[in-house]
Amino acid sequence: MGRRESKDKGFEAAASMLGPGVADGVGGWRDYGVDPSQFSGTLMRTCERLVKEGRFVPSNPIGILTTSYCELLQNKVPLLGSSTACIVVLDRTSHRLHTANLGDSGFLVVRGGEVVHRSDEQQHYFNTPFQLSIAPPEAEGVVLSDSPDAADSTSFDVQLGDIILTATDGLFDNMPDYMILQELKKLKNSNYESIQQTARSIAEQAHELAYDPNYMSPFAQFACDNGLNVRGGKPDDITVLLSIVAEYTD
């Protein structure tokens, strides 16, 4: 199940805006001798740099994606690859969360044990998510390449105690919401270690489920709904980023 290999990268931005983001690199690039994590990794590191240096508008996370993507093209190194991207920016002053999602990575906002906001998957067709890409010149026009503007963008208020989970499709394809919520219920306080532990246990659980051939994963369910008679998890790279909206202390 799941032909795509992938390499996920995430980032945590410091400075006054908290912005966890994930990018899921598409694996077919190995045929070109390209490390698929290079593109997604550089994309996220560039987003992080943009945020650190204040070169962004909190309410315009698509702008962060667009600028980052353009910066990749300014690199002397001939970067190749493609990646989904999901960026979440918390504006501390207005208590609003601004999101941009391109592809099938995504985010959840959990409040009082329930999902109150989530991203929509962007797929062109089955197993082909929207993706940013830089193609080699001979493959231009053949390689799927979506514009950063095609990203979905949402903005909404958040409250103290809200849990923001950003993850690559490796999580959502293997773990349904109720399981994720179960794990999140175990999160008792907002200190760094607890959050780290919870994120890790979610990722580990998803990883186990991915390799269970009999388990009816969300991915298998979706395939069945589309006429493919399959069972089991979907082996994939899994990245999970967890944050909690808490009081600001220096």
Add this chain to the structure above:
Amino acid sequence: MMNSHRTIVSNSRTSPLNAEVVQYAKEVVDFSSHYGSENSMSYTMWNLAGVPNVFPSSGDFTQTAVFRTYGTWWDQCPSASLPFRRTPPNFQSQDYVELTFEQQVYPTAVHILETYHPGAVIRILACSANPYSPNPPAEVRWEILWSEKPTKVNASQARQFKPCVKQLNFPTNLIRLEVNSSLLDYYTELDAVVLHGTKDKPVLSLKTSIIDMNDLEGDDYEEKDGCGMDSLNKKFSSTALREGPNNGYFDRLPYELIQLILNHLTLPDLCRLAQTCKLLNQHCCDPLQYIHLNLQPYWAKLNDTSLEFLQARCTLVQWLNLSWTGNRGFISVSGFSRFLKVCGHELVRLELSCSHFLNETCLEVISEMCPNLQELNLSSCDKLPPPAFNHIAKLCSLKRLVLYRTKIEQTALLSILNFCSELQHLSLGSCVMIEDYDVIASMIGAKCKKLQTLDLWRCKNITENGIAELASGCLLLEELDLGWCPTLQSSTGCFARLARQLPNLQKLFLTANRSVCDTDVEELASNCIRLQQLDILGTRMVSPASLRKLLESCKDLSLLDVSFCSQIDNRAVLELNSSFPKVFIKKSFTQ
């Protein structure tokens, strides 16, 4: 917001009351050039502000500050311009960058974190003006904190450069670095600048004498530095001269011989010599001594008064260099205009790079007062408003025009191309306000038949159509910079056609064009045998075999940049170098 400085209390050199403050730069406020794109974070000067991103790693990284040129390659290509006479030998600065810091301090140290090919910084200056003060400063002074001639650093690794800086008599939060990259093997890259200083004036020991601001204008300071403009201003107006019994042997020399001797003096020395006696005064004020007037070395002191004093002698000036001068209120629009009204009519060459005092009126004055102008350099005059460029079209004798990093717009440029049919050298590098470079290229091909060199560095939307019209119209082209023009695709055959149509090419930059392939290199090998400089950085599609063909065919090739070309590894470079030892094959790296 980003914390750009932190305070450290140091017990060793300063008293507890005079804590040492250590700061990274807050902002980059001015610079003469950079490698990267405007509005980008990659290889641009703005990376010099803030904490280091790369140091102590070495390598060619995007997050550093990089100037546009290195080595002597730009002095060796067809677009190189001749040096001015009477340039003081110890003025060797080629580029500069100005940085501000949060707090004004008396500097105790300036550390520069260099991450690639270090050794370019040759001068550090400090300014008395506080750019963040709401009140305009009463007096703006620049003092040299450290200065040395260019020296070769035999490593490309990162280093923290800690030159010994002089003590300053005023607090500063505006530092200027001047660089000379001529000895470098590749682009230098700077990561950060750290300013150490004390908030209060340090107490000096008895051994060191009190350095008064006036003393810094004393003669021995000027001798070391060669920038004695202050004495120039003071002594220009002096007219009372003692008439001695004779002038020594000078009386016996023919007029022309004395003139020849005086040709070797620097400008301040020439002005000092004018004080000595009436005969030499006559010589030193002879307009024939001021045919070439290079005022760039004196940018730190040159002001309206200096221009006024020089006016009378400069009525025949043909080459005038005011690059870097006049900023922060030193030269006014009226001062410049007055000078040009008196001295402009013989002007053939005018250098105004980074002259931020310029406005539209100044350009209008130039167009009216300098009808014979053949060379105009407005490089990095990025504050010049677009309407100012409309006046350039009136200068119909223009042969060389540099508009690098200016905000010229399409209509003004088309107008210039239409009327300035004598153009031989044109630089449009990083002119971001041009909408459609194909239209520009087409116009150039149609109108500028004498064009020899063309800089289209980072001209974002030029396509094979523009290139085709350019190449078919400008058959004399010897130099073409198409670096970082991503919209050119080799599959259209544009590079192959270019090679066939421009056999005189000596310099071709196709930097970061990812589509350059073996066929293109082979076409260059077959058709452009006079090629001396080629940059094909960043393509995956060129193999060592086609490069070998190129090197065999182009006997004059001296620079070949194959950085980040994935098929050309270090071994391939070594093999090519052993067969072709005279070629400098550049292969940059990130890690």
